[in-house]
Amino acid sequence: MFTWSKTFYQVTGSKIQVNYQSIGSGAGAAQFLEKKLDFGASDVPMPRDKYEQIAGRFVQFPVVIGSIVMVYNIPELTYSKTGKYLNLTSEVISLIYMGEIKQWCDERIKALNPGLADKLPCKDIVAAHRSDGSGTTAAFTLYLSRAYQPWNQTVGWSYTVDWPADKKAKGTGAKGNEGVAQAVLQTPYSIGYIEFAYWAKNKDKYDQVGGVAFVRNDNDGKYYFPTTENVAMGAAAGLERYTRKYGTKPAPEADWNPVSIEFSNPPQGYPIMSFVYVFLWKDYAAEGYGDAATKAALLKEFFKWVLTDGQKQENIVEGYISLPSEVAKIGLEALNLVKP
Amino acid sequence: MLGFLLVVLLIPYLIAAYGLLFVKLRWGLRLFGAFIVATIGLLTAMFLVEAYPIIARDGVAVFLQTRWDPVRESYGVLQALTGTVLTSAVAMALAMPMALGVAVTINEILPARWRGVFGSLVDLTATMPTVIYGLWGLFVLGPTLQSLINTLARDTMTSPYTLFTAGVLLAIMITPYAAAVIREGYALVPKPVEEAIYAVGATRFEAVLIKLRYVRNYILGGFFLALGRAMGETVAVAMVVGGNFVRFTTNVFESGITVSSLIALQFPNAASYQYMVPALFAAALLLTLFGLAINAVAIYIIQRGQI
Numbered sequence: 001m002f003t004w005s006k007t008f009y010q011v012t013g014s015k016i017q018v019n020y021q022s023i024g025s026g027a028g029a030a031q032f033l034e035k036k037l038d039f040g041a042s043d044v045p046m047p048r049d050k051y052e053q054i055a056g057r058f059v060q061f062p063v064v065i066g067s068i069v070m071v072y073n074i075p076e077l078t079y080s081k082t083g084k085y086l087n088l089t090s091e092v093i094s095l096i097y098m099g100e101i102k103q104w105c106d107e108r109i110k111a112l113n114p115g116l117a118d119k120l121p122c123k124d125i126v127a128a129h130r131s132d133g134s135g136t137t138a139a140f141t142l143y144l145s146r147a148y149q150p151w152n153q154t155v156g157w158s159y160t161v162d163w164p165a166d167k168k169a170k171g172t173g174a175k176g177n178e179g180v181a182q183a184v185l186q187t188p189y190s191i192g193y194i195e196f197a198y199w200a201k202n203k204d205k206y207d208q209v210g211g212v213a214f215v216r217n218d219n220d221g222k223y224y225f226p227t228t229e230n231v232a233m234g235a236a237a238g239l240e241r242y243t244r245k246y247g248t249k250p251a252p253e254a255d256w257n258p259v260s261i262e263f264s265n266p267p268q269g270y271p272i273m274s275f276v277y278v279f280l281w282k283d284y285a286a287e288g289y290g291d292a293a294t295k296a297a298l299l300k301e302f303f304k305w306v307l308t309d310g311q312k313q314e315n316i317v318e319g320y321i322s323l324p325s326e327v328a329k330i331g332l333e334a335l336n337l338v339k340p
Numbered sequence: 341m342l343g344f345l346l347v348v349l350l351i352p353y354l355i356a357a358y359g360l361l362f363v364k365l366r367w368g369l370r371l372f373g374a375f376i377v378a379t380i381g382l383l384t385a386m387f388l389v390e391a392y393p394i395i396a397r398d399g400v401a402v403f404l405q406t407r408w409d410p411v412r413e414s415y416g417v418l419q420a421l422t423g424t425v426l427t428s429a430v431a432m433a434l435a436m437p438m439a440l441g442v443a444v445t446i447n448e449i450l451p452a453r454w455r456g457v458f459g460s461l462v463d464l465t466a467t468m469p470t471v472i473y474g475l476w477g478l479f480v481l482g483p484t485l486q487s488l489i490n491t492l493a494r495d496t497m498t499s500p501y502t503l504f505t506a507g508v509l510l511a512i513m514i515t516p517y518a519a520a521v522i523r524e525g526y527a528l529v530p531k532p533v534e535e536a537i538y539a540v541g542a543t544r545f546e547a548v549l550i551k552l553r554y555v556r557n558y559i560l561g562g563f564f565l566a567l568g569r570a571m572g573e574t575v576a577v578a579m580v581v582g583g584n585f586v587r588f589t590t591n592v593f594e595s596g597i598t599v600s601s602l603i604a605l606q607f608p609n610a611a612s613y614q615y616m617v618p619a620l621f622a623a624a625l626l627l628t629l630f631g632l633a634i635n636a637v638a639i640y641i642i643q644r645g646q647i
Contacts, residue, residue: 026609047612126498131583131597133410133609155411159609162409166587172499172595173583175605179478186483186500 003317004310008302011309018302026133026159032279035287039299040279043135044159045256057282059252059338061331062275063306065321067231068140069199069272070213071184071206072191074104076121079211087112087223088213090147090265096191097127097144098154099168104189112216121189124170128183128192131173133159139264139274140193146265147218185209193272196226197319217271224270228321234269236324238262249326252334253282276320278303278331283339293340300335307331384628390621397615402622406588408606415619419588421626423503423596427577428570430507430592431514435566438511439518440559444548447526459523466516474579477509482580489593496593501582503589503596509580514569518562525558526551557642564638571631574600599627 005018020041023031032040033050045051046060070088079085092108095101101108105122113120130137141157155161165171172190174183177198184192185205199212206212214223217234224230242262243249250259256277265271280299284292309315311322323331357375361368394402394415405416442462446455482500485508489497497504529551537547552559582595583605589596597605603620610616 023608026612030611124498128499131578131581131585132605133612158411159612160408160410160606162407162411162414162586166584166595170498171584171587172501173585173597174501175578175583179579182478183499183501186486187498190499 004306004315005302007315008305008310011305012301016298016302018298029279035289038284038289038295039303042277042279043274044138045260045277046279048255048257051255051257055255056253057287058279059282059334060256060277060279061252061334062323062327063278063303063310063331064276064316065231065235065273065323066139066276066319067196067226067234067270067273067321068136068143068193069196069226070191070193070215071181071199071210072213073184073186073188073206073210074121074123075188075209077104077116077119077211078209079207082116082119084116085211085225086116086213087216089216090144090151090218090271093215094144094148094151096125096169097129097163097165097171098151099127099165099171101125102169123189126187126190127163127165127169127171128180128187128190129163129165129171129173130160130176130180132175134176135159135274136177136193136195137161140272142260142264143272146261147271195274195319196231197317199226200319215271217268218265219267219271222268226270226272230270231273231321232269232324234266234271234273235263235321235327237268238264238266238273239324239327241267250330252330252337280334280338282337285339296338296340300338300340303331303335307335380632384625387621387625387628391618391625394615394618394622402619403626406586408585408602410613410616413613413615415615415622417599417602417619417623417626419585420597420599420602420623421630422588422590423581424571424598424600424627424630426503426590426592426596427507427510427581427598428567430504431510431570432563432567434508434511435515435518435570436559436563438515439522439562439566440552442515442519443522443526444552446523448544448548459520462516462519466513466520470513470573470576471579473509473513474576477505477576477580481505481509499582499595501580501595502593503581504592506577506581506596506598507592509576510570510573513573513576514566517569518566521562521565522555522558525555525561529554560638560642564635567634568631571627571634572600574604577601578604599623 005020009017028037028040028042029046029050031037033054070093072086077086089112092101092112095108103122103124105120110117110120138157138159141155141161145152145157155164163171172183172187174180177194180192181194181198181202184190185202199206212226214225216223239249242259245262246258250256260275263273263275280303281287284296289295307323307328311328313322316322353375357368357371360371402416404418406419407414407416446459450458482505485505486497486500533554534547534551537550542550577598578601581597581601583597583601584595585597585602587594602623606616607620610620
């Protein structure tokens, strides 16, 4: 978002400056509701209770796709030594974070990795997670809730959850994606979930201490590596599933919580992904903003650029993935609903 | 609205206070003193009001529970208070000997012309942004401590980020505060007293001990100043403490959480939950009351001891 506003500033000939501050997903939604911000962005759609308060008065749409990767640190099993990455499933990831699978040599991990089974060490797993509330945690726990029933019943999904691994096994928390990324690099026998970008930049470092896992899509039974194509495949499949289930494409004025649920754990492709959603008011004048006409026009211009030229590979921050064109179309429809 | 009222009331108050300061010094100072007391009182009252929803729902249980489960809107802050106490204890245990060492070294061992330079350097470390200490803790101190402790006793520290890491980092951060106070006091030991100590045949080491006893209220002052810093430090601790807010632990070699880092870590998304903001204010209230209690004890000790 920050890079977009910078590039947009340049392409508009230094005329339009969009200020973007990262203040946390929850705060983004909350301050948008209090009208302290002209637009909001969040890793999760507008929460249901808040959506009901302002339904019909605002639009929300995704602007970019992110994915979450599982990185691990196992000195005996580094990619640089074995040339192989681990295979994991939603069940095994859940059981690790639930504190049920305590050691790397657990039979359930061995069963997924026949080629590496004899090398998996009998060492305690350190499950690293975010200590601050975060959209990454929300997307990650939503995936586990969707893919593995017992997780949904005992833990659930949220910006922060009550990690059972902290009580029953060796769980540890770290601040920010960079904190978890660092914790996994520093801690032997650890595993962590981080945004794709944080792994992509340090791929070589992770290959020295462990690597990144192939994650099985439980719906088609295939293991997927977190590549751009596999994540995009997941997003397209998620959209298709939503359209089939509800008989219509997600509308900008609709509650997007069911949409994010359909996108999570999609029928095929890499299964752990997240979107960045943008919130805009439909009628800035009616919401009491000063200079509403100019504001609405500028916001429309900016997001129109974001959803078209902004989606080009060179304008997207490394580690994020551009929207499939049918998803970008939803955003463009949303902009038409914003009163000039 | 509240802010506006506050400003409207505050400006005449400050003008009056400044005016009195020149006309009648004693009353001006009293007005300023009352202002500080009122600020602390109002802050505590605000914490209480903001924390009211969760106290009304859970009663004192919020202070006695160790849960942090936003999915079920269930919160407890006891583990954070224990974390604050443990990290502060580790920090004080390590920082006080270091501070005494620094103070004595500067005054006794260093040649006179180096004292000022060295003293300023120590003071300078207190002005470093805490996030720098946090980064250093994240990349250097945590992993080093882990391998060190695990060499001494196998598998004691499973993660580089624990209450102990936070305690050690805090010790390094607060040492200059305690050292500055003690150093100033030590330098003020009157020359005749010093001469008397040596006149009765004390060795240099004995002289240091006697002088330290002579400046014990400075040591106590440095102790409480450093303790206040240790209890309140947020950013650096949040980065290295391990952020484990669901497990009650008294083992300093495990990941944990402190009150201030809990607030810093959880506040950005707290508004998405019904009871998290009140729970965080309850934690703030607890920390304030705890701090007041500690200061009360400090004042009692100083007054009773007549030092």
